[in-house]
Amino acid sequence: MKESDDLEKILDSLEGIEKAEPKPFFKGRVLNKLENFSSEVAPNLRFKIKIAFVCSVIIVFLNSYLVFDISESNSDSTEPISEFAEDYNLSLNTVYFQDQEL
Amino acid sequence: MDQKELIPLLKKGDEQAFKVLIDKHQKLVYNTVLSFVKSEEDADDLAQEVFLEVFQSVSSFRGDSKLSTWLYRIAVTKSLEHIRKIKRKKRFTFLTGLWNDRNELIHQPVDWVHPGIQLENKEHAKALFLALDKLPEQQKTTFLLHKVEGLPYQEIANILETSLSSVESLMFRAKQNLKKILKNYYEKEL
Numbered sequence: 001m002k003e004s005d006d007l008e009k010i011l012d013s014l015e016g017i018e019k020a021e022p023k024p025f026f027k028g029r030v031l032n033k034l035e036n037f038s039s040e041v042a043p044n045l046r047f048k049i050k051i052a053f054v055c056s057v058i059i060v061f062l063n064s065y066l067v068f069d070i071s072e073s074n075s076d077s078t079e080p081i082s083e084f085a086e087d088y089n090l091s092l093n094t095v096y097f098q099d100q101e102l
Numbered sequence: 103m104d105q106k107e108l109i110p111l112l113k114k115g116d117e118q119a120f121k122v123l124i125d126k127h128q129k130l131v132y133n134t135v136l137s138f139v140k141s142e143e144d145a146d147d148l149a150q151e152v153f154l155e156v157f158q159s160v161s162s163f164r165g166d167s168k169l170s171t172w173l174y175r176i177a178v179t180k181s182l183e184h185i186r187k188i189k190r191k192k193r194f195t196f197l198t199g200l201w202n203d204r205n206e207l208i209h210q211p212v213d214w215v216h217p218g219i220q221l222e223n224k225e226h227a228k229a230l231f232l233a234l235d236k237l238p239e240q241q242k243t244t245f246l247l248h249k250v251e252g253l254p255y256q257e258i259a260n261i262l263e264t265s266l267s268s269v270e271s272l273m274f275r276a277k278q279n280l281k282k283i284l285k286n287y288y289e290k291e292l
Contacts, residue, residue, distance in 0.1 A: 006288075007281050013226035014249040018218035022132040024145050030153045032119075037154060048134045 105169045110120050112160045123169075130170060130251075133218075138181035138242075139252045140214040140231060145182060148184055152177050165259055174251075174261045178243055232285040237285070241276035243268055 086089075103111075103122050111119035131152045136145035155176050160234050163172055174215045219227045240262070247261065258270045 004281075004283070007284055010226040010230050010284055011277060013223040013281060014216075014219070015223075016220050017216060017250055018143075018216045018220075019129055019286050020136055022128050022149065023142070026128050026146070026149070027121060029146075030124055030150050031117075031121070033150055034154060034157060052142070065114055 105165075109160070109163065109165055109169065110258050113163075114156075120153075121156060123156070125134065127151075127170065127173055130283070131173055134174060134247075134251060135181050137216060137246045141185055142217075144184065147242040148180050152180055155180070159203070171257065171260045172254075174247070175263075178247075178261065182243070210219055229284060230280070233287065235277055236283050237279055241272050241279065244272040245276040245280070248273060 103119070108113055108119055108122060112123065128149065132145055132149045132195075135152065139145050139148060144154045147149065152173070154171065180193070213228050214231060215224050215228050216231070234245065243262065244258055246256070247258045255269045255273070259266045262269065271284075
């Protein structure tokens with residue numbers, strides 16, 4: 001019984017607690033921090049915008065280069081093969097006639 | 103200046119409104135944070151951070167709840183984050199201490215008493231604050247907001263964005279767990 005009374009007393013030990021006072025000049029310190037914070041954030045934001053712009057230019061350049069390069073390589077990709085086949089008499093017709101002659 | 107006048111001015115970035123906000127609520131924020139972090143220096147830094155957070159995110163405050171409810175919410179979140187950070191740091195220091203001798207001491211007061219405690223309750227309060235550290239976050243928050251800040255359950259429910267019955271249950275479990283912890287503590291002491 002006594003033990004549970006003691007525990008209750010401990011749980012109630014915060015009754016009548018008074019508010020603690022913040023250290024003097026709290027407001028001044030917050031405002032000072034806020035001023036420093038704002039001046040830090042502004043150049044940071046400008047720098048981030050610059051980086052984002054440069055990155056997007058690079059991405060657009062790389063994409064257009066790749067698209068251009070692929071379409072160009074596709075357009076002349078059949079030419080060298082047909083030229084090669086002609087040079088060495090490798091066309092299907094030629095092979096067929098040669099077999100008949102033999 | 104009441105909440106209805108203050109919030110639009112804060113959203114516009116009015117410095118005078120911000121000063122009014124600090125004047126009006128610095129005690130609330132400082133005391134909330136102090137009972138969690140149990141250090142006057144840390145509480146001072148954290149309370150400042152709370153106001154910076156308010157300044158940054160006031161544009162997203164819809165005004166559905168009271169300004170004080172929102173401030174309590176930010177103060178509690180910041181305090182719990184701070185405690186988690188200290189615990190992580192402690193674990194890391196312990197692990198690095200296994201390999202080298204350079205072991206940085208992490209300041210965590212063992213016998214801290216809230217400066218507003220009545221003299222005759224100091225010894226009991228010391229034990230209670232120690233036991234509170236062993237409670238789950240939600241139970242600890244509910245207990246501190248009710249007992250230290252003197253908030254009614256409904257207000258705590260608004261701060262924690264939960265129901266009234268959940269807060270009642272959290273408070274009941276907090277008390278039960280505290281009794282168990284304190285009983286063990288005193289049995290070991292004797």
